[in-house]
Amino acid sequence: MSRRGALATAASLVTPPSLTAQAISSQSQAPASGQRLWYRQPAARWEEALPLGNGRLGAMVFGRVAQERLQLNEDTLWSGAPYTPDNPEAQSALPEVRRLLAERRYKEAGELANTKMMARPLWQMSYGSMGDLLLDFKDARIPTRYERDLDLETAVSRVRFSTAQGQFKREAFVSAPDQVIVLHLTAGKGRLDFDLTYRGPREAKYTPSDYQGSATDLMQRQATDWLQAEAPGAATPQLTAIADGADAWLATGRNVSGPDTPAGLTFAMRVKVVCDGQVSAGEQGLQVRGASRVTLLVAGATSYVNYHDVSGDPKTLVRKRTEQAAEKSYEAIKQAHVREYRALYGTAELDLGRTRAAEQPTDLRIAAVETQDDPALSALYFQFARYLLISSSRPGTQPANLQGIWNEGTNAPWGSKYTININTEMNYWPADPAGLSACVEPLLRMVEELAVTGAKTARTMYGARGWVAHHNTDLWRAAAPIDGPNWGLWPCGGAWLCVTLWDHYDYTSDETVLSRLYPLLKGASEFFLDTLVEDPQGRGLLTSPSISPENWHPFGSALCAGPAMDRQIIRDLFAATSRAGSLLKQDPVLMTLILEARARIAPDRIGKAGQLQEWLEDWDLETGDQHHRHVSHLYAVYPSSQINVRDTPALVEAARTSLRRRGDLATGWGTAWRLCLWARMGEGEHAHQVLESLLGPRRTYPNMFDAHPPFQIDGNFGGAAGILEMIVQSWGDELILLPALPAAWPSGRVRGIKARGGLSLDMAWRRGRLQKFVLSGPPGKQARLRIGGEPVDVVLDAQGRYHHGP
Numbered sequence: 001m002s003r004r005g006a007l008a009t010a011a012s013l014v015t016p017p018s019l020t021a022q023a024i025s026s027q028s029q030a031p032a033s034g035q036r037l038w039y040r041q042p043a044a045r046w047e048e049a050l051p052l053g054n055g056r057l058g059a060m061v062f063g064r065v066a067q068e069r070l071q072l073n074e075d076t077l078w079s080g081a082p083y084t085p086d087n088p089e090a091q092s093a094l095p096e097v098r099r100l101l102a103e104r105r106y107k108e109a110g111e112l113a114n115t116k117m118m119a120r121p122l123w124q125m126s127y128g129s130m131g132d133l134l135l136d137f138k139d140a141r142i143p144t145r146y147e148r149d150l151d152l153e154t155a156v157s158r159v160r161f162s163t164a165q166g167q168f169k170r171e172a173f174v175s176a177p178d179q180v181i182v183l184h185l186t187a188g189k190g191r192l193d194f195d196l197t198y199r200g201p202r203e204a205k206y207t208p209s210d211y212q213g214s215a216t217d218l219m220q221r222q223a224t225d226w227l228q229a230e231a232p233g234a235a236t237p238q239l240t241a242i243a244d245g246a247d248a249w250l251a252t253g254r255n256v257s258g259p260d261t262p263a264g265l266t267f268a269m270r271v272k273v274v275c276d277g278q279v280s281a282g283e284q285g286l287q288v289r290g291a292s293r294v295t296l297l298v299a300g301a302t303s304y305v306n307y308h309d310v311s312g313d314p315k316t317l318v319r320k321r322t323e324q325a326a327e328k329s330y331e332a333i334k335q336a337h338v339r340e341y342r343a344l345y346g347t348a349e350l351d352l353g354r355t356r357a358a359e360q361p362t363d364l365r366i367a368a369v370e371t372q373d374d375p376a377l378s379a380l381y382f383q384f385a386r387y388l389l390i391s392s393s394r395p396g397t398q399p400a401n402l403q404g405i406w407n408e409g410t411n412a413p414w415g416s417k418y419t420i421n422i423n424t425e426m427n428y429w430p431a432d433p434a435g436l437s438a439c440v441e442p443l444l445r446m447v448e449e450l451a452v453t454g455a456k457t458a459r460t461m462y463g464a465r466g467w468v469a470h471h472n473t474d475l476w477r478a479a480a481p482i483d484g485p486n487w488g489l490w491p492c493g494g495a496w497l498c499v500t501l502w503d504h505y506d507y508t509s510d511e512t513v514l515s516r517l518y519p520l521l522k523g524a525s526e527f528f529l530d531t532l533v534e535d536p537q538g539r540g541l542l543t544s545p546s547i548s549p550e551n552w553h554p555f556g557s558a559l560c561a562g563p564a565m566d567r568q569i570i571r572d573l574f575a576a577t578s579r580a581g582s583l584l585k586q587d588p589v590l591m592t593l594i595l596e597a598r599a600r601i602a603p604d605r606i607g608k609a610g611q612l613q614e615w616l617e618d619w620d621l622e623t624g625d626q627h628h629r630h631v632s633h634l635y636a637v638y639p640s641s642q643i644n645v646r647d648t649p650a651l652v653e654a655a656r657t658s659l660r661r662r663g664d665l666a667t668g669w670g671t672a673w674r675l676c677l678w679a680r681m682g683e684g685e686h687a688h689q690v691l692e693s694l695l696g697p698r699r700t701y702p703n704m705f706d707a708h709p710p711f712q713i714d715g716n717f718g719g720a721a722g723i724l725e726m727i728v729q730s731w732g733d734e735l736i737l738l739p740a741l742p743a744a745w746p747s748g749r750v751r752g753i754k755a756r757g758g759l760s761l762d763m764a765w766r767r768g769r770l771q772k773f774v775l776s777g778p779p780g781k782q783a784r785l786r787i788g789g790e791p792v793d794v795v796l797d798a799q800g801r802y803h804h805g806p
């Protein structure tokens with residue numbers, strides 16, 4: 001199909017029959033900056049609604065005409081209560097499990113681990129929704145003009161439409177300074193008459209195709225149901241919703257219980273109406289009549305104080321926040337929000353060029369990725385990821401979970417938890433390079449808490465010093481192995497988080513981060529000093545028991561000793577701990593032990609197909625799933641750089657063989673990881689091909705959320721890291737400019753991209769060649785750049801700058 005033909009088909013799929021072609025073309029102009037997502041129809045499904053957030057509070061805005069729906073989230077509204085899932089039987093079973101593994105009796109080892117070593121309860125607690133606000137408009141009509149958008153430069157979402165009754169505009173954002181979700185509605189000519197109801201958290205509906213299909217289905221919609229409306233929820237015993245004064249509605253409730261764990265949290269949601277019409281309270285909610293301007297101020301909170309304290313008072317908090325916000329004008333709240341948001345978002349820019357494709361609505365661009373040249377869509381994807389990180393992870397909030405903070409129901413996919421065998425780490429891959437170091441603080445705080453719960457797990461399960469976390473954790477910082485040994489009995493989750501945080505320090509050179517991080521690194525390292533075992537065949541030190549996440553070897557269970565990823569992560573952990581220890585002049589004896597142990601870890605191995613071995617044994621060709629989504633053993637190439645094109649060419653060749661065998665088709669995050677890997681290995685065209693499959697409708701929903709499927713935010717973040725990795729790389733004490741530039745991005749520009757050692761880069765290129773750059777950082781700092789494969793040493797001047805080019 002020709003490019004033109006593909007475009008025409010995609011457009012006709014979503015053109016609502018009720019709007020004429022003329023009406024559509026007379027609608028809004030494409031934005032000048034391009035930094036927005038925009039649509040010509042409201043959201044029919046959750047994956048079309050637009051996400052807003054301040055790190056803690058989230059809202060999905062549907063932009064519907066007859067019934068606006070704001071789906072709400074609060075980042076501490078999880079199931080269950082404080083709990084300690086460590087299994088005391090584990091320690092006595094541990095030597096036997098190890099012995100069975102050393103004797104290659106994998107099936108028996110798996111069975112014993114399954115009965116003796118797993119967490120109690122076996123499953124963790126789940127993140128959930130805080131319900132919905134529904135605004136039902138009286139006498140709604142089909143619009144003659146309609147547009148909704150999300151402006152990434154202000155973090156404000158707008159809906160604008162005209163009907164026979166007038167012109168209507170809505171603006172929504174989530175304010176960090178005022179801690180409220182704000183929806184501002186105005187009517188030019190017409191009137192705003194609507195009923196406002198609150199619907200409590202409920203289960204979301206997922207069909208098998210939500211898990212097995214791709215986002216493509218959502219692009220196939222033939223028509224728009226302009227007056228779509230959902231039913232209000234039924235009352236539940238856990239929820240009370242009442243008028244709270246003449247112009248506010250207050251809902252209070254309890255979270256849901258978790259596996260073998262009672263419900264331990266209370267939550268409150270309060271919405272306050274400020275308007276120039278009449279507000280009255282009824283049985284079901286509030287009625288607003290005869291207004292031309294309405295502002296809704298929504299606060300949400302739970303009784304969560306921290307992972308072992310749930311004594312907060314959410315009702316008082318939501319009253320205070322809504323009343324305080326109501327004392328300010330809408331404009332003042334909005335201005336404070338935009339100022340605060342821009343301080344983060346404005347730090348970095350990316351321009352990859354612009355074609356006419358960029359003038360189309362966002363959903364049509366996603367649908368046509370593989371058939372039209374649209375470099376600006378990659379830049380938009382990058383900036384959308386930055387927007388998502390700012391909106392889901394700010395100092396003081398919870399870290400971004402599997403869905404950031406946006407979740408529709410109480411039955412979230414994979415519990416919308418912290419899966420720390422790839423997903424949580426991937427969430428933070430772009431943070432530092434993309435100028436959002438401030439957003440990493442929640443991850444550091446979570447790991448500080450995990451180091452406390454994980455110390456109990458280490459003692460109880462392994463009789464070891466230090467701390468350990470396995471493949472998942474939750475709001476309550478559970479650290480024991482869950483879900484069964486083939487997924488959960490992996491001791492390197494905490495170590496990988498530590499290395500991710502070390503990278504954060506390496507980028508920022510922030511002394512406070514270093515001093516908070518050192519005890520975490522030290523504890524994680526002590527755990528491995530106590531638990532690594534000698535390979536009976538003398539190949540070196542190994543973890544045992546473990547798995548290669550979440551792949552299987554063919555011998556009856558996934559359990560094994562010393563998978564490649566573990567050895568690679570622990571090598572990085574030990575290196576980071578010893579660097580941190582020497583920088584802070586701490587624990588010299590321990591540091592020597594750590595470096596000695598590091599040198600004895602079994603090295604990476606090349607197998608019979610020339611591949612990098614995923615396991616210590618050469619099992620790769622014998623596994624059932626040759627295209628497995630995880631590429632754990634390639635950790636050493638990216639995000640680590642232990643294996644790299646400069647120092648270890650034979651191993652990088654083996655990694656390339658492994659990656660080719662795995663193929664490019666994977667889940668959203670699996671695709672994003674492959675993108676980062678091809679970029680790291682300097683293969684720009686291959687990386688770009690993988691990027692197109694990530695940005696296209698198989699792996700990206702109309703609202704630009706990543707499709708695992710279902711929605712999982714890691715792909716958005718990993719994708720952004722990969723896009724940057726094609727343009728700038730920072731590893732091995734070098735800053736590499738344009739290392740994997742594809743032909744599709746001949747000219748472009750970046751501003752504010754960060755590199756290790758506190759460096760910041762602005763750069764422009766034309767016709768595939770570097771044109772100019774400015775490097776800034778600490779005055780007098782020496783840096784080694786690599787440009788066109790050649791090393792270039794530079795020294796920053798007294799103002800902390802180095803300038804090259806016109």
Ligand code: FUC
Nearest residue numbers: 402414419423550629667
């Ligand atoms: C890991 C992955 C899955 C999914 C889940 C949340 O288990 O293997 O694909 O991303 O985390």
